[in-house]
Amino acid sequence: MKKKVVFLDAGHGGFKDNKYVTYPNKMFKHDFPCHTQDGYFFEGLFNREVVDKVYNLLKGYDCKIIKVHDEVEDLPLYERVLKINQELTSYEQGVVISSHSNASPNHNARGMEVFTSKGKTNADTLAEIYYIKCKKEFGSLFPFRTDYSDGDIDKEANFYILKYTNCPAMLIEHLFFDNTEDVKHLLRPLIIDCFAYAQAESIIHFLQLTR
Numbered sequence: 001m002k003k004k005v006v007f008l009d010a011g012h013g014g015f016k017d018n019k020y021v022t023y024p025n026k027m028f029k030h031d032f033p034c035h036t037q038d039g040y041f042f043e044g045l046f047n048r049e050v051v052d053k054v055y056n057l058l059k060g061y062d063c064k065i066i067k068v069h070d071e072v073e074d075l076p077l078y079e080r081v082l083k084i085n086q087e088l089t090s091y092e093q094g095v096v097i098s099s100h101s102n103a104s105p106n107h108n109a110r111g112m113e114v115f116t117s118k119g120k121t122n123a124d125t126l127a128e129i130y131y132i133k134c135k136k137e138f139g140s141l142f143p144f145r146t147d148y149s150d151g152d153i154d155k156e157a158n159f160y161i162l163k164y165t166n167c168p169a170m171l172i173e174h175l176f177f178d179n180t181e182d183v184k185h186l187l188r189p190l191i192i193d194c195f196a197y198a199q200a201e202s203i204i205h206f207l208q209l210t211r
Contacts, residue, residue, distance in 0.1 A: 003064075004094065009099065012025075012074050021044065026103075029041075080161060085166050093207060096161065097169075097203065103178040104178065109179060110182050112142065114127045114172055122210055142175060
């Protein structure tokens with residue numbers, strides 16, 4: 001059986017000395033309580049909540065699980081990719097999932113997006129599996145922003161962590177944290193649990209399918 005490794009990445013920074021490391025970026029103030037009573041939502045905090053749940057769900061599966069991010073600092077992307085590629089040399093099969101939440105200039109955009117690197121790769125299969133899992137979990141609760149122009153559902157981009165990792169990688173944008181309707185979903189523990197479950201199930205399915 002192949003030695004498998006799963007790399008989990010939480011985008012951006014966390015909290016240090018009660019201050020948000022990625023301040024003033026990757027945060028948004030709403031007119032209702034979010035992560036703070038005065039309305040602030042912090043993307044880096046949400047990303048870590050999701051990743052921690054995925055990590056715990058995968059503990060019983062036959063694979064090594066490595067967190068790429070730092071619990072506090074916003075590590076440079078090249079450090080995250082370097083860590084992935086160095087660790088990957090000890091394994092025969094690997095996959096990368098980078099968890100984020102989105103924002104838009106007018107704060108009106110909604111929905112989930114999944115990104116893979118450009119071109120046809122195994123990551124497209126991973127994204128398709130994840131899309132099916134999400135539709136099963138969430139139905140039509142919120143939009144899933146797709147791009148079928150190349151024959152599959154995921155969007156493609158040259159994001160650093162997608163382009164330079166030496167194994168299939170997927171970046172998930174969990175809704176828009178600056179949108180009133182989306183952020184209400186992001187604050188619900190049940191929704192966070194479902195995000196994590198869909199992610200963990202997709203990872204296991206993909207690793208079994210491509211072994």
